[in-house]
Amino acid sequence: xxxxxxxxxxxxxxxxxxxxxxxxxxxxxxxxxxxxxxxxxxxxxxxxxxxxxxxxxxxxxxxxxxxxxxxxxxxxxxxxxxxxxxxxxxxxxxxxxxxxxxxxxxxxxxxxxxxxxxxxxxxxxxxxxxxxxxxxxxxxxxxxxxxxxxxxxxxxxxxxxxxxxxxxxxxxxxxxxxxxxxxxxxxxxxxxxxxxxxxxxxxxxxxxxxxxxxxxxxxxxxxxxxxxxxxxxxxxxxxxxxxxxxxxxxxxxxxxxxxxxxxxxxxxxxxxxxxxxxxxxxxxxxxxxxxxxx
Amino acid sequence: xxxxxxxxxxxxxxxxxxxxxxxxxxxxxxxxxxxxxxxxxxxxxxxxxxxxxxxxxxxxxxxxxxxxxxxxxxxxxxxxxxxxxxxxxxxxxxxxxxxxxxxxxxxxxxxxxxxxxxxxxxxxxxxxxxxxxxxxxxxxxxxxxxxxxxxxxxxxxxxxxxxxxxxxx
Numbered sequence: 001x002x003x004x005x006x007x008x009x010x011x012x013x014x015x016x017x018x019x020x021x022x023x024x025x026x027x028x029x030x031x032x033x034x035x036x037x038x039x040x041x042x043x044x045x046x047x048x049x050x051x052x053x054x055x056x057x058x059x060x061x062x063x064x065x066x067x068x069x070x071x072x073x074x075x076x077x078x079x080x081x082x083x084x085x086x087x088x089x090x091x092x093x094x095x096x097x098x099x100x101x102x103x104x105x106x107x108x109x110x111x112x113x114x115x116x117x118x119x120x121x122x123x124x125x126x127x128x129x130x131x132x133x134x135x136x137x138x139x140x141x142x143x144x145x146x147x148x149x150x151x152x153x154x155x156x157x158x159x160x161x162x163x164x165x166x167x168x169x170x171x172x173x174x175x176x177x178x179x180x181x182x183x184x185x186x187x188x189x190x191x192x193x194x195x196x197x198x199x200x201x202x203x204x205x206x207x208x209x210x211x212x213x214x215x216x217x218x219x220x221x222x223x224x225x226x227x228x229x230x231x232x233x234x235x236x237x238x239x240x241x242x243x244x245x246x247x248x249x250x251x252x253x254x255x256x257x258x259x260x261x262x263x264x265x266x267x268x269x270x271x272x273x274x275x276x277x278x279x280x281x282x283x284x285x286x287x288x289x290x291x292x293x294x
Numbered sequence: 295x296x297x298x299x300x301x302x303x304x305x306x307x308x309x310x311x312x313x314x315x316x317x318x319x320x321x322x323x324x325x326x327x328x329x330x331x332x333x334x335x336x337x338x339x340x341x342x343x344x345x346x347x348x349x350x351x352x353x354x355x356x357x358x359x360x361x362x363x364x365x366x367x368x369x370x371x372x373x374x375x376x377x378x379x380x381x382x383x384x385x386x387x388x389x390x391x392x393x394x395x396x397x398x399x400x401x402x403x404x405x406x407x408x409x410x411x412x413x414x415x416x417x418x419x420x421x422x423x424x425x426x427x428x429x430x431x432x433x434x435x436x437x438x439x440x441x442x443x444x445x446x447x448x449x450x451x452x453x454x455x456x457x458x459x460x461x462x463x
Contacts (some may be wrong), residue, residue, distance in 0.1 A: 157399070167399075207399040276403045294399050 144177040149202040153209035153266075156181060157201040157281045157294075164191050165280040169207055169263055173197075176220045184260040184267070187277045192256050194223050201281075203294045207270070212262040215255060300329070304420035305375055306348035307384075315336050315388070318348070319370065322360045325416060330360070334367035335376060352379060 037153030048259045053061035063071060099110045150156070154170045166188050171180045179197055267273050280292070283289065298304070306319045318333035324342055331348070334342040340363055355369040370376075379385050395404070 121363065155400070203399045205445055221442065273400075275407065276400055279403060281399070291395075292399070293396055 004082065139176075142177075144173065144175075146173050146177075147197060147202060149204075150179070150197065150200075151206065153207040155203045155205040155277065156195065157203060158190075158195055158199070159201065160199040161195075163188075163193075165282060166190055167203075167277050167279065167281060168195070169209070169267075169277070170202075171209065171212075171214055171259070171263075174218075174220050174223075178220065180214070180218060182256070182259055182263060185256055185265050185273060186260060186264065187267075191252070192218065192223075194220075201294055203275070204274075207263070207266050207273070209263065209266065211275070212259070212266070214259060218255060223245060298350040298352065300345065300350065301354065302359045303369070305351045305353040305355065305379075306331070308338070308343070308347055309349050311343075311347045317351070317375065318343070319357075320348075321357075321366060332363055332366050334363050349436055351379070351384070352382075356458055366449045414453055446462055 053063050053068055056062055095115060097112050097114050099112050102109045102111050147203045150170055152170060152172055155166050156170050158164055158166050158168055168183055168190050171182060174194065178194040180192065181195045182192045185191050207260055300320060302320060304324065306318050306320060308314055308316050308318055316333055316336045316338050318331045318336065318338050320329045321332050322330040324330055327344050328342045329345060333342040353375055355373055357365045357369045
């Protein structure tokens with residue numbers, strides 16, 4: 001066959017460039033360089049064969065799925081070892097039930113609870129299929145931007161919230177895009193807190209925070225407001241949630257101290273910066289924000 | 295009544311337009327509204343310019359009318375107009391205005407603190423003088439007043455100047 005003779009020539013140095021996926025190759029005899037001919041090389045370089053399924057019209061091939069299976073010799077190309085019977089028997093099934101202790105009135109003992117329960121409601125009509133949309137990502141996957149004027153160590157002026165008008169040091173941007181900010185507490189009673197980028201004026205004054213290490217556990221979950229809502233049996237007076245008053249935890253104090261001690265050291269190096277952070281921002285007659293350089 | 299006249303060699307300050315803020319010498323008068331103008335040492339090409347956008351300064355150069363740029367330049371450099379201009383109050387006021395507009399929030403705070411301190415000291419001295427005047431009657435104190443008011447002014451001005459310089463950077 002013509003095919004047998006060719007490999008002798010082809011094998012040694014010849015590399016066929018665009019052999020990857022050029023469609024419309026008809027001859028099955030044009031195999032990749034047979035290993036036996038490449039006596040000089042020990043390994044043979046895998047070259048991708050062109051498509052063995054000639055195109056009749058766009059999207060339609062000459063051969064069926066099963067014919068292609070044979071043509072591509074996929075019966076020879078199984079890459080995972082088949083599962084033996086013992087392995088099949090030993091396969092770990094996912095846990096179906098879990099045992100939980102019985103609490104409440106009939107305390108003590110345990111009960112068995114299914115992990116994946118049957119649905120408790122079957123709608124009479126199926127939900128219609130939603131149209132495909134693209135680019136609609138959930139909030140956690142949104143792109144977070146930060147204004148170029150806000151860099152770690154910038155002094156920001158808070159515009160909203162109970163600390164409005166206060167000048168505050170920016171530490172870093174958190175995962176949700178909010179800015180982690182600290183007074184420091186000793187200067188203007190602003191603790192480690194989150195601030196929104198949009199409600200903040202960035203000044204051009206910067207504190208050198210490059211050496212300050214911010215603990216890793218200060219994330220959004222740490223700062224998130226806690227809401228405890230357990231609907232009890234009585235409906236009488238329990239309309240106010242349990243955690244109305246914010247309580248300061250020891251953890252917060254420790255973290256505040258850790259960060260502030262480092263930041264304060266840097267602030268003390270710049271003359272008058274401490275007093276600046278202590279003061280509040282205000283507008284007066286003849287002062288127009290669009291004319292001010294911050 | 296009028297002290298500054300449009301004449302050949304009059305140095306003018308351009309108040310608006312593309313060359314706002316630059317100094318220029320009047321080389322020739324074209325008609326009632328325009329002059330041929332040249333500012334070799336201030337980056338203004340020789341061109342016609344309406345009188346409206348020029349404001350006359352006190353400086354006059356000596357060169358003949360329609361003199362070429364080289365002559366204007368020589369006259370300008372001989373009279374050292376650039377330095378003389380920078381020494382005038384007019385130029386200093388312009389500079390101060392620019393610096394004030396460029397002040398950052400932190401600078402404004404520092405200036406506020408400096409002003410406050412200065413005013414406090416002045417007030418303190420004034421109060422002292424007033425007290426003395428009211429106590430001892432008006433006779434012996436009038437000679438002492440001008441001396442004392444001079445001192446705290448100078449002390450505070452020198453303190454404010456470095457602060458203002460810091461603000462300017």
